[in-house]
Amino acid sequence: MHEQIIARYNVERMCNNLPRVKKFNNFREPIREGYFPKLDSTLGSRAWPARFSDVTIKDVKRESDQLEFEIMDLERWRDRLYDSIHAGAVQDLQGRSVPLTETKGIDILGDLIESSMFSTNRNVYGDLHNFGHLAFACCHDPDGRHLEPVGVMGDVATAMRDPIFYRWHAFVDEIFQEHKATLPRYSPEQLTFPGVRIAKVEVLTQGRPANQLHTFWQQSVIDMQRGLDFYPRGAVLAKFTHLQHIPWDIKITIENTGGPKTGTARVFIGPKFDERGVPWNFNDHRLMFIELDKFFVTLKQGTQTIDRKSSQSSVTIPFDRTFRSLGPQARPEDNAPGIAAFNFCGCGWPQHMLIPKGLEGNGLACQLFVMISDFSQDKVDLARQQGQCSDAASYCGIRDSMYPDKRSMGYPFDRVAPDNVDRLEDFLTPNMSAVDVRIIHNNRTVDQSGAQVEQLASRFGQAKPNQQKPNQSGGPRWN
Numbered sequence: 001m002h003e004q005i006i007a008r009y010n011v012e013r014m015c016n017n018l019p020r021v022k023k024f025n026n027f028r029e030p031i032r033e034g035y036f037p038k039l040d041s042t043l044g045s046r047a048w049p050a051r052f053s054d055v056t057i058k059d060v061k062r063e064s065d066q067l068e069f070e071i072m073d074l075e076r077w078r079d080r081l082y083d084s085i086h087a088g089a090v091q092d093l094q095g096r097s098v099p100l101t102e103t104k105g106i107d108i109l110g111d112l113i114e115s116s117m118f119s120t121n122r123n124v125y126g127d128l129h130n131f132g133h134l135a136f137a138c139c140h141d142p143d144g145r146h147l148e149p150v151g152v153m154g155d156v157a158t159a160m161r162d163p164i165f166y167r168w169h170a171f172v173d174e175i176f177q178e179h180k181a182t183l184p185r186y187s188p189e190q191l192t193f194p195g196v197r198i199a200k201v202e203v204l205t206q207g208r209p210a211n212q213l214h215t216f217w218q219q220s221v222i223d224m225q226r227g228l229d230f231y232p233r234g235a236v237l238a239k240f241t242h243l244q245h246i247p248w249d250i251k252i253t254i255e256n257t258g259g260p261k262t263g264t265a266r267v268f269i270g271p272k273f274d275e276r277g278v279p280w281n282f283n284d285h286r287l288m289f290i291e292l293d294k295f296f297v298t299l300k301q302g303t304q305t306i307d308r309k310s311s312q313s314s315v316t317i318p319f320d321r322t323f324r325s326l327g328p329q330a331r332p333e334d335n336a337p338g339i340a341a342f343n344f345c346g347c348g349w350p351q352h353m354l355i356p357k358g359l360e361g362n363g364l365a366c367q368l369f370v371m372i373s374d375f376s377q378d379k380v381d382l383a384r385q386q387g388q389c390s391d392a393a394s395y396c397g398i399r400d401s402m403y404p405d406k407r408s409m410g411y412p413f414d415r416v417a418p419d420n421v422d423r424l425e426d427f428l429t430p431n432m433s434a435v436d437v438r439i440i441h442n443n444r445t446v447d448q449s450g451a452q453v454e455q456l457a458s459r460f461g462q463a464k465p466n467q468q469k470p471n472q473s474g475g476p477r478w479n
Helices: 002-015 071-087 105-113 128-137 163-181 282-288 339-344 449-460
Strands: 061-062 067-069 087-090 097-099 196-205 212-223 236-245 248-256 263-273 290-299 302-307 366-376 432-447
Touching: 002 163, 002 263, 002 282, 002 290, 002 366, 061 432, 067 128, 071 105, 071 128, 071 163, 071 449, 087 105, 105 163, 128 163, 196 212, 196 366, 196 432, 212 449, 248 290, 248 366, 263 282, 263 302, 290 302
Parallel strands: 212 432
Antiparallel strands: 061 067, 087 097, 196 248, 212 236, 248 302, 263 290, 263 366, 366 432
């Protein structure tokens, strides 16, 4: 998912006339970007500390946090990871060689870089990803002499607010890409689906020309009782402005010259040109594609058209689940049977952020990529294919089950292309299609908060906000 976050972040930068993010791979260079959170932590009754421009990360020795490591440790772990990738194997605790195979190598690397309990050898490979976060989080007070708390990069709830998060993860993702570059290129047999051809792909948005996606700003209301210190006196309803899009349908016309079969539809979108307005080299282009959807299709013999709505995306969850209440009335107790399911149901990309912002006027020129792969090569033997809150399975998987796709995440863009592929068009096989689309941003704001306020008011049994007196009894507060 982090690879997808970096791809999305880079496309959003292009939507704001900025170049792609520069990876942070020189641990001694100053960090040009400063960051001032302007956030308070109610748990510690402290403000999150700032990181000034042009600071460097330093050796950390914070006795009060039982945290001590050197920048040289990060460099050693990085170099050992690269050496092992190029050698095609890592070393376990007994000194034995563990090969980084085509199917299992990515998992072994993930356990090393994240340094989970499954790490093959934490003594040799350390904990590069997490300690990198801590180095940034402590750079304002590395030895704790000022008694300052760690910065936002030290907390998963706040890390993505800091621009350095994306520079760090661009570097972390590069390590995985280095491994992927050592794997065999996909063969035609691994990419094609005999007898299946995509004849046409079209994106339809109501009231708009074909192959146009439209975004705008929307004002909505959320309940912030969990994030503020008003609890247990009542909910705090706040209005905020966020990106939104007009719903669309994708129509895929498929020709099947064989008998009935099942396929997996894979839908991605990516910018057609780079920051300079130049067509992409494919090996750069593939890293810019954002997964929009993945779903199974039953193919009859002959020609048929598949209609898929944007709201059915396999990467997103609805607005209500993204901003659901975490109060005691909605959330089970920590040891209750339903707590695991409740926590899992919060996983997924927000539906209203399914596509990037785009550009005003003529929009951002993009290419929508659709592939129908052979389900017999994709399927995983699962006890159950569907589970509670499985609608964001592309990012989150299915609870208590294997990931529901035998192919690698990001397939078919997860590996370096064959030498004869220079552009996306060279990569396409009959079961693939790429159509030009534009993401057009309308810089207007639509206020949807009124209807949401009425719904929330009815939930709490309160009057509408313009009829309500100041809160005295634990009902919702309207801000």
